[in-house]
Amino acid sequence: MTQAHVSVQTQDSAQARHNASATIAISLTVNGRAVSAVVEPRTLLVQFLREALDLTGTHVGCDTSQCGACVVHLDGEAVKSCTTLAVQADGRAVTTIEGLAQGTTLHPMQEAFREHHGLQCGFCTPGMIMSAVDLVARFGPGLDEPTIRDNLDGNLCRCTGYHNIVRAITAGAQAMGAPRDLAAE
Amino acid sequence: MFAFTYQRPEALSDAVGALAADGEAKLLAGGQTLLPTLKQRLAQPSALVDLSRIPGLVGITRTAEGLAIGAMTRHVEVASSPVVREVIPALADLAGGIGDVAVRNRGTLGGSLANDDPTADYPAAVLALNAIVVTDRREIPAGDYFRGLFETALEEGEIITRVDFPQVECAAYMKFRNPASRYAMAGVFVAKTAAEVRVAVTGAGQSGVFLWTEAGEALTSDFSPQVLDTLTPDPDELMSDLHGSAAYRAQLVKVMAQRAVEKAAR
Numbered sequence: 001m002t003q004a005h006v007s008v009q010t011q012d013s014a015q016a017r018h019n020a021s022a023t024i025a026i027s028l029t030v031n032g033r034a035v036s037a038v039v040e041p042r043t044l045l046v047q048f049l050r051e052a053l054d055l056t057g058t059h060v061g062c063d064t065s066q067c068g069a070c071v072v073h074l075d076g077e078a079v080k081s082c083t084t085l086a087v088q089a090d091g092r093a094v095t096t097i098e099g100l101a102q103g104t105t106l107h108p109m110q111e112a113f114r115e116h117h118g119l120q121c122g123f124c125t126p127g128m129i130m131s132a133v134d135l136v137a138r139f140g141p142g143l144d145e146p147t148i149r150d151n152l153d154g155n156l157c158r159c160t161g162y163h164n165i166v167r168a169i170t171a172g173a174q175a176m177g178a179p180r181d182l183a184a185e
Numbered sequence: 186m187f188a189f190t191y192q193r194p195e196a197l198s199d200a201v202g203a204l205a206a207d208g209e210a211k212l213l214a215g216g217q218t219l220l221p222t223l224k225q226r227l228a229q230p231s232a233l234v235d236l237s238r239i240p241g242l243v244g245i246t247r248t249a250e251g252l253a254i255g256a257m258t259r260h261v262e263v264a265s266s267p268v269v270r271e272v273i274p275a276l277a278d279l280a281g282g283i284g285d286v287a288v289r290n291r292g293t294l295g296g297s298l299a300n301d302d303p304t305a306d307y308p309a310a311v312l313a314l315n316a317i318v319v320t321d322r323r324e325i326p327a328g329d330y331f332r333g334l335f336e337t338a339l340e341e342g343e344i345i346t347r348v349d350f351p352q353v354e355c356a357a358y359m360k361f362r363n364p365a366s367r368y369a370m371a372g373v374f375v376a377k378t379a380a381e382v383r384v385a386v387t388g389a390g391q392s393g394v395f396l397w398t399e400a401g402e403a404l405t406s407d408f409s410p411q412v413l414d415t416l417t418p419d420p421d422e423l424m425s426d427l428h429g430s431a432a433y434r435a436q437l438v439k440v441m442a443q444r445a446v447e448k449a450a451r
Contacts, residue, residue: 022190041191041233042223065221065288066366077261077290083220084291087191088213088235131286153367154285 026090030055031099039086046070046081048089049096057097057126061156068155071127071134072096078134080154097126100133109133112172113165120159131155132169133176141177143170186223193235197242197344201321203234204342210234212344214257214296217288242295242346245269251352252276256295256345264289273314275356275374275449279306282360284367295345298330301337301393303424304368308394310350310358313374313385317349324349333392353378357449359441360388363428370429371437373397375445381405384442389423389434400442408450410443 027036030053037052049055049072058081061069065083072081073095100107106114109132119125135143135151148169149162157165192210194200204210211230213219214237222228236242242257245266252272254263263269264281283289283297283306297307298318311318311327318325321344330338339345353376360372369388376383382404384397403412418438420431429437 024191040188042186042188044220063224065217068285068287071287074290078287079290080287083217083288085191085213085216085220085233087193088216088237090193134286151286154287 024087024090026087028089028091029093031095037086041085041087043086044082045072045074045079045084045086045089045094048086049081049094055096055098059123059126061123061127066154066156067124068127068131069124071130071155073130073134076134076137078131095130097129100129107133108175108178109136109169109172112175113168116164116168116171118160118165118168119157124155124157124159128152128155128157128165128169132172135169136173136176141173141175143173145170187226187229189223189230190232191235192232193238195238195240197239197321197346200234200236200239200344201342203232204344207232208341212236212299214299215259215291215293216296217284217292218296218300218302236295236344247272248349250349252350253347254294254350255347256298257293258295260284260289260292260294261286263294272352273350273356275358275376276310276314276350279310279358279374282306282358294348298348299337299339299345301331301335303334303390303393304370304372304388305394306358306360306369306372306387309372309374309385309387311348311385312394312396313376313383314350314353314356315376315383316351318345319347319349320345328396331394336393351378355449357445357447359445359448361437361441371434371441373438373441373445375404375442375449377404377408377449382408384445386418386438386442389418389438391422391424395422397438397442404446408446410446413439413443413446 023038025038049058059069061067063082065080070080070082071078075092109129148166192203209231213233213235243255245268246253247268260280260283264277269277297305316327318330325338356376358374360369363370371389372387374385382401384400386397387394397418400416417435420435423431423434425431
């Protein structure tokens with residue numbers, strides 16, 4: 001276990017209002033690794049992951065909780081990390097897109113997105129994959145198309161028209177349920 | 186976001202104390218509305234008091250009258266609860282249709298009610314079911330709780346702890362979502378007891394959630410969708426914006442109400 005001691009500093013002209021912008025010490029698990037850090041309370045989880053931990057696989061798309069590019073797992077559940085404070089993850093476990101693969105072996109859902117070309121520009125892909133893995137955790141590996149489309153309404157893709165994403169998730173879910181399960185979580 | 190300090194009390198009394206000590210402090214429940222509001226700098230609280238570690242605010246209990254649901258119970262928990270599904274299935278349906286999966290994994294019942302967004306779903310259920318909003322200091326009947334756009338009967342520093350929902354004969358919630366924002370442009374919760382039918386409307390009213398009493402009375406004498414054929418809520422009381430005129434919303438309310446009656450009667 002590596003201890004990463006980092007401090008996120010978000011400079012802000014309005015910071016003056018509360019000069020004593022007290023920082024808070026937090027400890028959490030990120031992709032299986034114990035992390036301790038000192039953060040400002042207003043630091044968003046996505047900001048913490050990207051700027052403090054250099055885990056830039058989690059994307060900020062809309063920054064208004066609409067698009068889902070920032071979806072990560074908090075204690076195994078999909079959440080929008082642009083609408084969660086880092087302090088709210090204190091004492092909890094976060095999994096990001098970087099936490100899915102095992103070494104150079106992609107997670108079955110990642111492999112399915114590659115195989116079925118479930119992306120074009122790739123910007124929404126980390127969130128799509130994290131939501132897809134959450135979907136399998138909730139509904140099991142035998143996902144039908146309406147269930148997938150229904151449950152993807154918090155993830156926007158502006159390139160693909162979703163067809164290949166749905167195909168990828170169908171296949172990825174099946175692969176996750178297969179006996180040679182390589183799922184990382 | 187403007188800077189704020191952060192507190193995470195482990196007792197309700199400490200949260201009450203934190204709010205009493207600082208008039209500019211705000212409660213943080215699931216944060217699914219508060220955090221976007223802070224990010225847009227539409228609010229500038231001095232401190233956030235996080236309710237997530239206070240015991241006793243989460244959970245769903247079967248009571249003699251119906252259900253007691255803790256204020257910090259998340260939408261995902263209500264949506265997937267076998268107890269809710271058995272006692273008031275319409276409430277589970279409603280919770281399962283709020284926002285999206287990731288929002289439901291964070292958003293809470295108490296947070297939704299304290300915020301009282303005019304397009305929120307839960308207010309319709311609370312009002313139609315004639316639920317009781319329980320706080321750290323009193324019990325507020327649904328009829329007294331909602332006071333307009335983002336306005337409630339909550340006093341300064343008052344904290345919702347749970348909501349008591351009475352069981353009803355049947356109920357259903359139907360909403361028409363804005364295709365872009367996914368918020369309700371008209372959401373109608375219909376609840377039938379032995380004594381009466383209550384029809385609550387969210388998303389459409391100029392002053393937030395309201396009881397459509399005319400429809401409730403008509404449905405009390407004849408619980409069928411057809412009885413609403415000749416009724417429409419007064420457009421003067423409804424919102425008109427770039428998403429739809431008041432007359433359009435009035436029509437949506439009527440149709441959603443009819444579909445809710447049909448679903449409840451099934």
